[in-house]
Amino acid sequence: MSRIAFVNGRYKRHSDxxxxxxxxxxxxxxxxxxxxxxxxxxxxxxxxxxxxxDYSLTSLDISWPMKKNSMxxxxxxxxxxxxxxxxxxxxxITRGVxxxxxxxxxxxxxxxxxxxxxxxxSNDGDIKSGVSVITIKDIRWGRCDIKSVSLLPNVLGKQxxxxxxxxxxxxxxxxxxxxxxxxxxxxxxxxHGVLITRGLSNQILSGITRLTLIKIATELNFKFxxxxxxxxxxxxxxxxxxxxxxxxxxxxxQIDGVVIGNGAVGLLSMRLLQAYHQYINSSEI
Amino acid sequence: MSRIAFVNGRYKRHSDxxxxxxxxxxxxxxxxxxxxxxxxxxxxxxxxxxxxxDYSLTSLDISWPMKKNSMxxxxxxxxxxxxxxxxxxxxxITRGVxxxxxxxxxxxxxxxxxxxxxxxxSNDGDIKSGVSVITIKDIRWGRCDIKSVSLLPNVLGKQxxxxxxxxxxxxxxxxxxxxxxxxxxxxxxxxHGVLITRGLSNQILSGITRLTLIKIATELNFKFxxxxxxxxxxxxxxxxxxxxxxxxxxxxxQIDGVVIGNGAVGLLSMRLLQAYHQYINSSEI
Numbered sequence: 001m002s003r004i005a006f007v008n009g010r011y012k013r014h015s016d017x018x019x020x021x022x023x024x025x026x027x028x029x030x031x032x033x034x035x036x037x038x039x040x041x042x043x044x045x046x047x048x049x050x051x052x053x054d055y056s057l058t059s060l061d062i063s064w065p066m067k068k069n070s071m072x073x074x075x076x077x078x079x080x081x082x083x084x085x086x087x088x089x090x091x092x093i094t095r096g097v098x099x100x101x102x103x104x105x106x107x108x109x110x111x112x113x114x115x116x117x118x119x120x121x122s123n124d125g126d127i128k129s130g131v132s133v134i135t136i137k138d139i140r141w142g143r144c145d146i147k148s149v150s151l152l153p154n155v156l157g158k159q160x161x162x163x164x165x166x167x168x169x170x171x172x173x174x175x176x177x178x179x180x181x182x183x184x185x186x187x188x189x190x191x192h193g194v195l196i197t198r199g200l201s202n203q204i205l206s207g208i209t210r211l212t213l214i215k216i217a218t219e220l221n222f223k224f225x226x227x228x229x230x231x232x233x234x235x236x237x238x239x240x241x242x243x244x245x246x247x248x249x250x251x252x253x254q255i256d257g258v259v260i261g262n263g264a265v266g267l268l269s270m271r272l273l274q275a276y277h278q279y280i281n282s283s284e285i
Numbered sequence: 286m287s288r289i290a291f292v293n294g295r296y297k298r299h300s301d302x303x304x305x306x307x308x309x310x311x312x313x314x315x316x317x318x319x320x321x322x323x324x325x326x327x328x329x330x331x332x333x334x335x336x337x338x339d340y341s342l343t344s345l346d347i348s349w350p351m352k353k354n355s356m357x358x359x360x361x362x363x364x365x366x367x368x369x370x371x372x373x374x375x376x377x378i379t380r381g382v383x384x385x386x387x388x389x390x391x392x393x394x395x396x397x398x399x400x401x402x403x404x405x406x407s408n409d410g411d412i413k414s415g416v417s418v419i420t421i422k423d424i425r426w427g428r429c430d431i432k433s434v435s436l437l438p439n440v441l442g443k444q445x446x447x448x449x450x451x452x453x454x455x456x457x458x459x460x461x462x463x464x465x466x467x468x469x470x471x472x473x474x475x476x477h478g479v480l481i482t483r484g485l486s487n488q489i490l491s492g493i494t495r496l497t498l499i500k501i502a503t504e505l506n507f508k509f510x511x512x513x514x515x516x517x518x519x520x521x522x523x524x525x526x527x528x529x530x531x532x533x534x535x536x537x538x539q540i541d542g543v544v545i546g547n548g549a550v551g552l553l554s555m556r557l558l559q560a561y562h563q564y565i566n567s568s569e570i
Binding site: 005007017018019020021022023024027028029030033060061088090092100102103104113115123136139140141142143148149150151152153155156158159161162175182183 | 292304305306313318338346377388389422425426433434437443467533564
């Protein structure tokens, strides 16, 4: 299936979509990205994604390559050109192309790459049966709040999960608390029925689905605490799940081989997921 | 000045040297690199660089894109095509091109990019007068022994140094000890005349110039200790310097504005540099 990408001002066939070898994204991971869910041609939580993109760019002192409105038009065009109504938009912005030198080059334009595609695969199966996660030491850098392409530790963690037949790896800080998954946020429902996810800091990414679910849970009057939780607390929790723009809310039924709750997908998780689906389906541009 | 690069099997004009947007080096910083000094067409410490490249590749489970001998031939050809006798070769190997997914793709070829150029600029001035460094918190990930392109914290640290008018930033671990610079290793000569540099671990890169200088210092019967040193010890040291394949041995005469020794380039540093130059000039392929 041929796909169309947007690369530095031009629409390109996927096979011809290239960047220069001295793009600083390639040599220094000097760039940021976003993945936005497209549902019935609507960009879900678009404003939150743009706000986070702005935060990432500002944190790295990279300027916007174009106005948000222009970017939105390209996103719409990409959905049209790639002939889908439900899928994802991937946006990557790097500091641009410059002769290799660690420090910031002056007077160069940021590079912008955008791709669009149908969702990789349906995760209905994972959602119905739940997934297993392993735990690994969090060895990432100190600014995980920036959604940068400096993702090598995340790649290694995800692969470690795959090697062990798991869906995701939850990363553990030096104090034994769960930070987050390698590409998802981590949640539990305590034995007292309290929904819990870690608070924002430099150690985790402010997930958009995480933000939306907090809002939904509050509206549903769920008991909710934004705080850190240990691996032990997670293993003895009633329910657990992970969230991201592409995995929505995916129940976790095993952590390091320990069965969570009764091993089935939790009721609170399912209620949240239903409410999230309602939210997505009612979203309008 | 037009330059020639080697990109995935072909020699390309620099302006046409491109990689695919889904090269995992671009989207995940899933790759490694080496910078090799070329002096009178000799590749300085070639074996050590290849050994380290092998270590980095093995650590990430990326296979060699071709045999070392073939790579050496391309390096020679690049020096010839770019018409210099003294300069640097940059080698980057990534996991290759694949549909975006954190975990390792199966059955893809690693990507190989090589560039060659004259040394960016003479650093004779820096070596004669010395440079200043600042200290910053080391916020990098837990596998700095792998020479990966996941260099965003290094980029930010180097820029912070530039913003403060310094040449380099020395990174400080949680216990107050110097790990290394953002692209160089850190050394001091204690008040007792002992040459000191931090020992190898996951926290620093095994610099090739560092290895060579340890060998030289031992041959010269210098008092040498491979151990960690604090910022305070560095600031009260007699001499300080930094090393890398492109900055050789560059004296440090100020740390966070504190003058080191009497503010002039140290005698032991200069003896080491002379010996290093002899070593380079006597190297043969």
